[in-house]
Amino acid sequence: MKHLDFLEIYMLFFVKSEAANKLYFIGFLLPSIHSAPPFFTQQPHPGTNATATEQWSTLILAYARYRKLFLLRVEDAETADGDWAEVLRNERINRKILPSYLTTLLAAMVAKNLAVFEPAGQTRSVVLHWRLPDEWAEVLHTWAISTGQLNTIMTFYEITDPPVPSPLSNIPISLLKKTIGILAKTGRAQLIAVADGEGVRFFQGTGR
Amino acid sequence: MRRGVGLAAFDRQQQSNRSFAQLSSQLSQAQVDNLHAQLNQFRTALARFATTHRDSIRKDAAFRHAFQQMCSSIGVDPLAGPRKGGWWAEMLGLGDWQYELGVQIVDVCVSTRERNGGLIEMDELLRLVRKLRGVGGGQVTEEDVVRSIKTLQPLGGGYEVIVLSDSRKLVRSVPKELDEDQAAILAVAQQEGGRIVADMLVARKGWTHNRAKTALDNMVLRDGLCWLDEQDEFSGTAYWVTSAMKWDV
Incomplete structure (x- = not known):
């Protein structure tokens, strides 16, 4: 899993800047290929295309993880001041990833389970798996324990928008549901219908 | 130490000098x-x-x-x-050391083949081999690499050093002949930092537009030696020779 190594490096940068009490802040380090003009065009040669696709997937996931971005839409390449502009565009060499290419990339990432189409049934926007749902399940369970939420009923809103920001802030509902589903299988959470929608209750459990 | 005034003092001093030298x-x-x-x-x-x-x-x-x-x-x-x-x-x-270097060369060539189509610039190859060898690897020279590649030839992997017209060197790791047109394209691309368009070949080499276009398309589609750029400011479509570009691994 090459892209995971790559992610780890960015995480290291992040952790380092946190450790220094934010005295300094290391920005996202774009790989050198990002300044190569042909990187922004879909390659007709299958081998070349595979290389480019891998580089793009890695880059997109690393950036999503760094900025805590969950959603990527085909339109994101069109706005110069959007969340994704720094990666999907390179103003210095006057290139941006074209919508048709980004659509292909999204499909390739979905095929590798690095993302899922959201909402389902279309191909223009995805939820990115910069953590796999299994990993999110662990994060969610650890968070529930550390904030003392065991055995009480919580709404999804309390998880996606907690008063104290958590690693799960802004997590898309679809991914959250999938995550809860994984915990439910190991008896560590239970999906519950509440007055205005759905909620969840967490249990101690060991995950076995 | 007390300094005596008599002749015996000289002896004593010499003796202590000798002892210090011995101790050191x-x-x-x-x-x-x-x-x-x-x-x-x-x-x-x-x-x-x-x-x-x-x-x-x-x-x-x-x-x-x-x-x-x-x-x-x-x-x-x-x-x-x-x-x-x-x-x-x-x-x-x-x-043998030489064969070992050969193995490292093959390692670099094979791992970069996907993106450069099996053609790598000598400087880039040296840089990656040195990186692979760690701190003490600085002594690997171009000559070492050329010699190692010669020892690889009996294996029939097609490893060969190609010298372009401007005396820059490329290492090829695919058993495929570069035709004359491709060699010419590589030479022009090296001067341009990798970017090449058909008009350059028409202007500099006197080729017809068709010949230039066909040669470039072959390099992209058949051999994967070039990457395509469809957002070129000047001519819409440009070709980039990856062996002339710098990459991070």
């Missing part, structure tokens, strides 16, 4: 011995590691990779040593 040589001798002992210990430890793990290193690719990473992180070149073959080579029976 004893001390440095002890240090040298100590270093030798440490070196011997290190060597034995390495030798023991090599013999116990020889089979794993040779058979298990993942273990070999981890071993090489370990060597590179502590700055030890697994091929280096006092003799040409090196301790490791001797212990592991991997063979």
Whole structure:
């Protein structure tokens, strides 16, 4: 899993800047290929295309993880001041990833389970798996324990928008549901219908 | 020390000088011995590691990779040593230094083939091989690489050094002949930092537009030697020769 190594490096940068009490802040380090003009065009040669696709997937996931971005839409390449502009565009060499290419990339990432189409049934926007749902399940369970939420009923809103920001802030509902589903299988959470929608209750459990 | 005034004082001074000299040589001798002992210990430890793990290193690719990473992180070149073959080579029976370098060259060529179509610039190859060899790898020169590639030729992998018209060198790792047009395109692309469009070839080489276009399309589609750029400001479509571009691994 090459892209995971790559992610780890960015995480290291992040952790380092946190450790220094934010005295300094290391920005996202774009790989050198990002300044190569042909990187922004879909390659007709299958081998070349595979290389480019891998580089793009890695880059997109690393950036999503760094900025805590969950959603990527085909339109994101069109706005110069959007969340994704720094990666999907390179103003210095006057290139941006074209919508048709980004659509292909999204499909390739979905095929590798690095993302899922959201909402389902279309191909223009995805939820990115910069953590796999299994990993999110662990994060969610650890968070529930550390904030003392065991055995009480919580709404999804309390998880996606907690008063104290958590690693799960802004997590898309679809991914959250999938995550809860994984915990439910190991008896560590239970999906519950509440007055205005759905909620969840967490249990101690060991995950076995 | 009290200085006497008589003749006997000279003798005494000479005597003490001699004693100090003796003491100093004893001390440095002890240090040298100590270093030798440490070196011997290190060597034995390495030798023991090599013999116990020889089979794993040779058979298990993942273990070999981890071993090489370990060597590179502590700055030890697994091929280096006092003799040409090196301790490791001797212990592991991997063979000649030259062949080892060959293996590293193949490693770099194969791992970059996907993106450069099997054609890599000499400087870039040297940079990556040196990176692979770690801190002590600075002594690898272009000549070493050229010689190693010659030793690879009997294997029939198609490894060959290509010299362009401006005397820059490329290393080819696919058993495929570059035709004359492609060699010309590579030479022009090198001067342009990798970017090439059909009009350049028409203007500089006097080719017809069709010939230039066909040659470029072949390089992209058939051989994967070029990347396509459809957002070029000047001519809409440009071609980029990847072996002339710099990459991070």
